[in-house]
Structures are given as C-alpha cells and as structure tokens.
Amino acid sequence: MPIARPLRPLLLPALAALVIAASPPMLPHAHAEETPRRLEVQAEAEMEVVPDRATLSARLWEHTPAIAQREATANDPDALREARDRLEARxxxxxxxxxxxxxxxxxxxxxSLNVQPEHLPGEPHAEGERETLVRTRLERPIRLQLDDLEQLPRLLDALTEAGVDSLDGVSYDLADRDGATDQALVKALEKARHKATLMAETLGIGLGEVIAVSETRSPVFQPRMMAMTADARESLPQAEYRPGTISIEAGVSVSWAIAQ
Structure with missing residues (x-):
C-alpha cells in the first residue's frame, strides 16, 4: 500500500511592482500682473443757460356763506351751486x-375743482366765548405754459385784472433739456482732457488711450423760481419779470493709460 506524501506548499515568487509616479516639473511662479500705469482725472463743469420756457401757476376760489358750526349739519346744495357757478364764470x-x-x-x-371746508372764528358772545363758523371753499387752479417769455408781463397783467386770488409763482425751464445736459457733459469731458494734457506735459509723460470713463455727477437742473403772492402782485416791479439763468452742473472721471 503506497504511503501518501505530504503536500509541499507552493512557493510563489513575490512580484514587487515598483510604480514611480513622475511628478510634473515645477513651473516658475507667474509674475503678478502689474497694475497698469494710468493717469486719472476728475473734472466738474457748470454752465448757465437762459431759459426759454416758463410755467405760471394761479388759483381762483369762491366761498359759501359762513354759518355756525352747530347748524352745519350738511352742505347747502344751493349755496354750493351758486359758489360753483361764480367760480366757473370767473x-x-x-x-x-x-x-x-x-x-x-x-x-x-x-x-380739477377742489372743495374743502374751512373753519373761522365767529363773533364773541357776552360770555367772551367765540362760536366757530364753517364755510366751504371751492378752488380751481390755473396753469399756463409759456414758450415766449416776452408774453409774461402781459399775462401777469391779465391775471391781475381778472382778479385771481393767488399767483403762486413762475417756474422757468428749457424746451430742450437733453441738448442742455449734453452740452454740460461735453464741457466736463473737455475740462478733464485739458487737465490730463496739462498734467502729462508738466510731468513729462505721454497719454495713451482712454481706459475708463464714468460720470461722477449727472447733469442737474437748478431752475430759478419767481414766487409771488396775491397781496404783492400789484406792486411787482417790471425788473422782476427777468428770468435770469438756469444752472446745469456735470462731473466726470476719466482714466488714461500712460504711454510707455
């Protein structure tokens, strides 16, 4: 009977795999982008423009009879109608x-017709107390648009003769606002270019192309108002009809590259 031999362990050769990871070559640090050499200038310009348009505001009003507050339970329709008819006629x-x-x-x-109540102090009683009176005020505003300022004195006279109750004033304006604001902006840009040229010549540098431009102040109107009151309209001197001028301001910031 054959004798069984013990199994020998199979000795497998160890396979050593050497994996060499090749690192990428080191790149030199990129130089930070240099700040561009630039010349920055800010400039503001103001121009005075003679207005060529005006708006005149006035008001007419009428009142119903004043009655004691304790009796004013409701508006008297007849009194309101009469006051409105007088106002419309005027x-x-x-x-x-x-x-x-x-x-x-x-x-x-x-x-539009404006209707509002008004409270007035009445005559004092024997005891010294005053009874409050109530009336209704009906008011209609009038607005005039003038494109010929030579008409203003004549129209003010017509309003005075018609007995308006209030002259609220005259507002002067420009028919072509866009054109005026464009001129102010151009003036500010020209001033910025003049300043930059002067600085470059003084410093001995050359100006390159414009690399940035922005508004620092949008053109703003500063209209001239002429206020009037009903009490002073008859004594208003002719010289006060002069419109004066309207101020328009603009501001810019411009950057030029400095030529190499």
Whole structure:
C-alpha cells in the first residue's frame, strides 16, 4: 500500500511592482500682473443757460356763506351751486382774457375743482366765548405754459385784472433739456482732457488711450423760481419779470493709460 506524501506548499515568487509616479516639473511662479500705469482725472463743469420756457401757476376760489358750526349739519346744495357757478364764470372770463392777451388755448390748463371746508372764528358772545363758523371753499387752479417769455408781463397783467386770488409763482425751464445736459457733459469731458494734457506735459509723460470713463455727477437742473403772492402782485416791479439763468452742473472721471 503506497504511503501518501505530504503536500509541499507552493512557493510563489513575490512580484514587487515598483510604480514611480513622475511628478510634473515645477513651473516658475507667474509674475503678478502689474497694475497698469494710468493717469486719472476728475473734472466738474457748470454752465448757465437762459431759459426759454416758463410755467405760471394761479388759483381762483369762491366761498359759501359762513354759518355756525352747530347748524352745519350738511352742505347747502344751493349755496354750493351758486359758489360753483361764480367760480366757473370767473374761470371762463380769465381764459378769455388770457387768449386776448395772446396765449393759445392749449397752453391754458384749468385744474380739477377742489372743495374743502374751512373753519373761522365767529363773533364773541357776552360770555367772551367765540362760536366757530364753517364755510366751504371751492378752488380751481390755473396753469399756463409759456414758450415766449416776452408774453409774461402781459399775462401777469391779465391775471391781475381778472382778479385771481393767488399767483403762486413762475417756474422757468428749457424746451430742450437733453441738448442742455449734453452740452454740460461735453464741457466736463473737455475740462478733464485739458487737465490730463496739462498734467502729462508738466510731468513729462505721454497719454495713451482712454481706459475708463464714468460720470461722477449727472447733469442737474437748478431752475430759478419767481414766487409771488396775491397781496404783492400789484406792486411787482417790471425788473422782476427777468428770468435770469438756469444752472446745469456735470462731473466726470476719466482714466488714461500712460504711454510707455
């Protein structure tokens, strides 16, 4: 009977795999991008423009009779109608007078009717107390658009003769606002270029191309107002009709590259 031999362990050769990871070559550090050499200039410009348009505001009003507050339980429809009729008649007469003074109908705007109560102190009683009175005020605003400022004195006279209750003033403006603001902006840019050229010549450097430009102040109107009151309208001197000028300001910031 054959004798079984013990199994010898199979000795497998160890396979050593050497993996060499090749590192990428070191790159030299990139130099930080240099700040571009630049010359930055800020400039502001102001120009005075003679206005060629005006808006005149006035008001007409009428009142209902004043009655004791304790009796004013409701508005008297007859009193309101009478006051409104008087107001409409005066407004119609004023419009006719303005047209006769040379103002076109489309330049006259009669605003909406405004109705509001008013409280007034009454006569004192024997005890010294005053009873409050109540009345209703009906008011209509009138707005005039003038494209010919030579008409202003004549129209003010027409308003005065028509007996307006309030002249709220004159606002002067420009028919071509965009054109005026463009001129102010151009003036600011020209001033910035002049300053940059002067600085470059003084420092002995050359100006390259414009690399940045921005507004630091948008063109702003500073209109001239002429305020008037009903009490002072008759004594208003002719010289006060002069419109003066409107100030327009603009500002810019411009950067030029310095030529190498």
């Amino acid at each position: 407004a119609a007469g004023l419009i006719r007078a303005l047209e006769e003074a040379g103002l076109a109908r489309e330049a006259i705007r009669a605003g």
